[in-house]
Amino acid sequence: xxxxxxxxxSRGMSDYQLKMAFIMPTMILLxxxxxxxxxxxxxxxxxxxxxxxxxxxxxxxxxxxTRLLQDxxxxxxxxxxxxxxxxxxxxxxxxxxxxxxxxxREFRYKGFVxxxxxxxxxxxxxxxxxxxxxxxxxxxxxxxxxxxSPILKxxxxxxxxxxxxxxxxxxxxxxxxxxxxxxxxLAGLSAVPKYLYEAADVDRASAWFKxxxxxxxxxxxxxxIALLFRTMDAFKMFDIxxxxxxxxxxxxxxxxxxxxxxxxxxxxxxxxxxxxxxYILLIIIVALSNIYVKxxxxxxxxx
Amino acid sequence: MMKxxxxxxxxxxxxxxxxxxxxxxxxxxxxxxxxxxxxxxxANYLQELSKDFTAETGINVDVIQIPWPNFQxxxxxxxxxxxxxxxxxxGDSQWLGRNSQGENYINLTDWINENIDVDAIYGPAxxxxxxxxxxxxxxxxxxxxxxxxxxxxxxxxxxxxxxxxAFQEKYGYALAPPKTYDQLRDIAEFFTRPDQDLYGIATWYxxxxxxxTMGFQQVMWSYGxxxxxxxxxxxxxxxxxxxxxxxxxxxxxxxQFAPPDAPNYYWAETLNAYTAGKVAMAMNYFAxxxxxxxxxxxxxxxxxxxxxxxxxxPKGHYISIGGQGMSLSSYSKNQDLAKQYMKWFMQKPxxxxxxxxxxxxPHKEVLQSDTFKKATPFNEAFAAxxxxxxxxxxxxxxxxxxxxxxxxxxxxxxxxxxxxxxxxNIARKHEEIFEDAGYYDE
Numbered sequence: 001x002x003x004x005x006x007x008x009x010s011r012g013m014s015d016y017q018l019k020m021a022f023i024m025p026t027m028i029l030l031x032x033x034x035x036x037x038x039x040x041x042x043x044x045x046x047x048x049x050x051x052x053x054x055x056x057x058x059x060x061x062x063x064x065x066t067r068l069l070q071d072x073x074x075x076x077x078x079x080x081x082x083x084x085x086x087x088x089x090x091x092x093x094x095x096x097x098x099x100x101x102x103x104x105r106e107f108r109y110k111g112f113v114x115x116x117x118x119x120x121x122x123x124x125x126x127x128x129x130x131x132x133x134x135x136x137x138x139x140x141x142x143x144x145x146x147x148x149s150p151i152l153k154x155x156x157x158x159x160x161x162x163x164x165x166x167x168x169x170x171x172x173x174x175x176x177x178x179x180x181x182x183x184x185x186l187a188g189l190s191a192v193p194k195y196l197y198e199a200a201d202v203d204r205a206s207a208w209f210k211x212x213x214x215x216x217x218x219x220x221x222x223x224x225i226a227l228l229f230r231t232m233d234a235f236k237m238f239d240i241x242x243x244x245x246x247x248x249x250x251x252x253x254x255x256x257x258x259x260x261x262x263x264x265x266x267x268x269x270x271x272x273x274x275x276x277x278x279y280i281l282l283i284i285i286v287a288l289s290n291i292y293v294k295x296x297x298x299x300x301x302x303x
Numbered sequence: 304m305m306k307x308x309x310x311x312x313x314x315x316x317x318x319x320x321x322x323x324x325x326x327x328x329x330x331x332x333x334x335x336x337x338x339x340x341x342x343x344x345x346a347n348y349l350q351e352l353s354k355d356f357t358a359e360t361g362i363n364v365d366v367i368q369i370p371w372p373n374f375q376x377x378x379x380x381x382x383x384x385x386x387x388x389x390x391x392x393x394g395d396s397q398w399l400g401r402n403s404q405g406e407n408y409i410n411l412t413d414w415i416n417e418n419i420d421v422d423a424i425y426g427p428a429x430x431x432x433x434x435x436x437x438x439x440x441x442x443x444x445x446x447x448x449x450x451x452x453x454x455x456x457x458x459x460x461x462x463x464x465x466x467x468x469a470f471q472e473k474y475g476y477a478l479a480p481p482k483t484y485d486q487l488r489d490i491a492e493f494f495t496r497p498d499q500d501l502y503g504i505a506t507w508y509x510x511x512x513x514x515x516t517m518g519f520q521q522v523m524w525s526y527g528x529x530x531x532x533x534x535x536x537x538x539x540x541x542x543x544x545x546x547x548x549x550x551x552x553x554x555x556x557x558x559q560f561a562p563p564d565a566p567n568y569y570w571a572e573t574l575n576a577y578t579a580g581k582v583a584m585a586m587n588y589f590a591x592x593x594x595x596x597x598x599x600x601x602x603x604x605x606x607x608x609x610x611x612x613x614x615x616x617p618k619g620h621y622i623s624i625g626g627q628g629m630s631l632s633s634y635s636k637n638q639d640l641a642k643q644y645m646k647w648f649m650q651k652p653x654x655x656x657x658x659x660x661x662x663x664x665p666h667k668e669v670l671q672s673d674t675f676k677k678a679t680p681f682n683e684a685f686a687a688x689x690x691x692x693x694x695x696x697x698x699x700x701x702x703x704x705x706x707x708x709x710x711x712x713x714x715x716x717x718x719x720x721x722x723x724x725x726x727x728n729i730a731r732k733h734e735e736i737f738e739d740a741g742y743y744d745e
Binding site for chain 1: 372375376379382404405407510511563564566567706710714715717718720728
């Protein structure tokens, strides 16, 4: 019996060599740009090391981690971040889904309105931060306070009052990212088969019944994916806080973990400690994502 | 076939053009110098001044300006990457420790002793902007811009007979530029009239970079407080002393006489508040003040502005030092040219022109001349501030120490923490930083 030899190209490369030739550039890039920095930062997180100083890294075990986890201020930054994630993602979910329900019908200029609504998420976060800084920024001359002046006794200190600053950041992030939630929800809504609604109409089902038992179960897997993306992204909030509330002020009212991590890494150049903090943040995001993914799988199973 | 030949030819042509149009690295590096500084008027003056150097030597000088809040982050990140982007760095006095120990600055001691007349330079400026460790005689820079925190005030308000009489009646003494912080508070209170959109004072409360620290530290020192023992680096009992707490209470209390958005005030916002006619007095570094006497940038009070030095406190008189030193980057490929420029810059005629343009010269003779004192309406007050100048820690860990101060003082003025809590936290964190850096090992 004659076996077919492995196919060879005109230059004499085997299938395996050809596969490797295609894969290797990506693999090398992945190793250099992702895997190596990940492992190197893990190594540095167990060392006292400052990138700005010529002194070599000194092994200190888990001291960076214990210092960070025992620091009440770091826990404060985590609390601030969690508070922000909860408020912003919830607001984006309800507003985004609500807009998607409104847009999921035919009307004049639907395409134009949808494009307009999508504009905020296409802007750079720094531009958004600066734009809102001029709207919210000045207690006296800010546009928002100007419009609210007939109903307010005194102007709101959007970025100067510690109780309002977080609300200001949530408003900006919601303005920017609700369209993303809307877009995903709209994709889910347009994929719901029309005959299900027609059958429900025949049975004289109420609008609520159709929403609760047709729309929601079929859209929820996509909504969960959108929630997962937004939670991960909101947990890393940095740029808007950096620009809008000037590095997380007033005081530490809007100082998120990422903002503090930036200061640790690029202002203090406390590289070892910053690597440890980045790993703590990574573990939290991975854990949160896993919870979401498990829930997503369950919902998909039910659907 | 012909199509691919055309495409190949077009690509070769584009690459050839790109190659030809790119300036040769050698040409660029041998005939030009890059200086990095913060974005402010003195950097514009330096660019103007450097035209003379270019005319004399044919060497182009490009002064790159970085906005103040990002100034340190950008320069230090370039240093970490050992970038040759900058030849000369005009950096804050606090940077000396970090960049000398981090080997980012060239040690200029021998070169300065051989090429520069150190005696001609104002002594405290040499210590503050060039020497590290202090008193060691080791130089890492040449003073470029000497600066001090000071105040601008509305003369039209202060000299209004009705205002003067009302003030005299309310406080029992004459309305005049304040000599003490208690007087400053009285005047700030007197002019605070939210119904007229007028407030007493604008000063630095911002969390950005060194904002609130530069504004508050001079009050803290003048109230008898200090950052710590400069010999032992022990901090507890100094930064969280009763005196510091009183100073922080005073500074927080002063906020009620500032515009509502004052917690965000840094140099630009302070100037804006003053030029918009919203405040009677404003604190700022003198080098930021040319805008207040310029009719284009201050149409309301450019000809009605007076200047005074920062007031004294109950236990002393200290003022935050400003200004920067001119250092040579270790990663520069044009070190000889940079030294040529620095030597040229320190010559007396050049310093005279530097002062005439608006720069705050470190040259002793020029600085003390009547010509300099009369060059601007605020130079007199600036010169009077010299005996009282003090600086933040200049150790390599200064950025971490500064960050802790910025955060905690910002929390105190926002009433997130009490002054005592904020100061205790600073003491704990500062000692942790010094301990980690090995200052307590012996």
